Amino acid sequence: MSNSRISIFWATLRHGLQMLGLLCAATVVGLVFRQLGFPETNIVLLYLLAVLLTAWITRGYGYGVLASLAATLIFNYFFTAPYWSLSVDDPSYWITFVIMTVTAFITSALTSKAKLSARRAMQREQEIKTYYTLSRRLNEEIELPQIARLAAEVLSNALNTEISCLCLNESEQPASLYRALPGQSALSLPCGDLTAGKESRETDQSEKTVSLPLQNKGVQLAVLRIPAETMNSMSESDRQLLQSLSEMITLAMDRFRAARQKIRSEEEAAQERYRSNLLRAISHDLRTPLSAIMGTSEMILGMSENDDPRRALAWDIYQDADWLHSLVENILSLTRIQDGHLNLHLEKEAAEEIIASALDHIAKRAPQRMINVSIPDEVLMIPMDGKLIQQVLINLLDNALKHTQPQDEITLTLRRDQNEAVFTVRDGGEGIADKDLAHIFQTFYTTRTRQADAQHGIGLGLTICESIVKAHHGTISARNRTDCCGAEFTFRLPLEESQ
Known part of the structure; x- marks a missing residue:
């Protein structure tokens, strides 16, 4: 038998004994009143008092109703003729029994209702105090671990059970763990092998706990751990309290993360x-x-x-x-790009002319280098800012020159792919390291695989290329060649103006 069932059994037994004790006491005093010659109305009032006290001491309507019925039967057995019997000689006593039962029942119901209202009022008052305390203290905390510690303490006191709160970092990995007992400060514990990947209300059989993730907009912030036995025996009001407090803690953590992210961004x-x-x-x-x-x-x-x-x-x-x-x-x-001052002057330009201008510029810089060019037979008229696209080609070709030997091949091709013009610059150099591919277009990022005698840049050319191409509603990508050594940069421009 579980602890919750045992506690219910003992509570039922205690309330039953209290009811029997009060009825027995009323019976004993009633017998004394009869010996002293007191009227039967005083004895009836004794049983009404016993029913009233039963409803006040016990919980719920059941004991009061049962006490009112038992009081009527006991009064009939001990105090109506014939005595020591449940039979009734005088029919008028039936009216007395009905009035006594109804009065006892109404009195019991009103007392139980008043007691329930008082208990709910006290519970609501305690909840408001808990909300106020948590809200006030959340405004004072400045770190996520402190919020996690406060969550463990407040929930432990509110639910009167042991609570653990696992705080997660921005990668949703365990960062800190706090555990609190009712009336005690939370203790910091090592995270150990705890993970955050548990689903809502998943029970950990080894620790006999229930994990409740705190998350907002799909981002997991923390994990609450509550004993499974407590969770199973929790009343509906306690569940609502737990949900409300959890939402407050989640919002506080999310607000803190957002504020910290805003400061970092600024x-x-x-x-x-x-x-x-x-x-x-x-x-x-x-x-x-x-x-x-x-x-x-x-x-x-x-x-x-x-x-x-x-x-x-x-x-x-x-x-x-x-x-x-x-x-x-x-x-x-x-x-200019970062300040938002990149103004496009879009006109339909012949792609071959832009390529020729870029090659003339490169020829002045490296007249000894050969660049293979492949263009389609048809003239591609592209809506673009010719000067900026020329700068993109110059940067890509200059990047190829830096990473290749004089004997290595460099190829510039132009082709049409449905409604897009595709520019590709290939070289026969050392290629791009796998670790650099994801960062190649970042500002001031330079690769570490270039030749010792190569002329070094500061990692701006490709960043500028990406910004210009995106401003033209195009795309740009980089990869290593699959047919031989070297790198391949491709950017696409729409052949029609974007609305």
């Missing part, structure tokens, strides 16, 4: 804004001297003979200055 936005301002200021200051260096080096190249050793030095100066100038332009483009 800090990141501020850092990004400071970085963009710094990059913009540096880029503007560098662009003018770089243009002067490139112009001067071009003049020296034009004034020098082919066998003049100073020509090679001037060419190196021009190449490095051109690389720095391209880097500065990328930084300025990135700051």
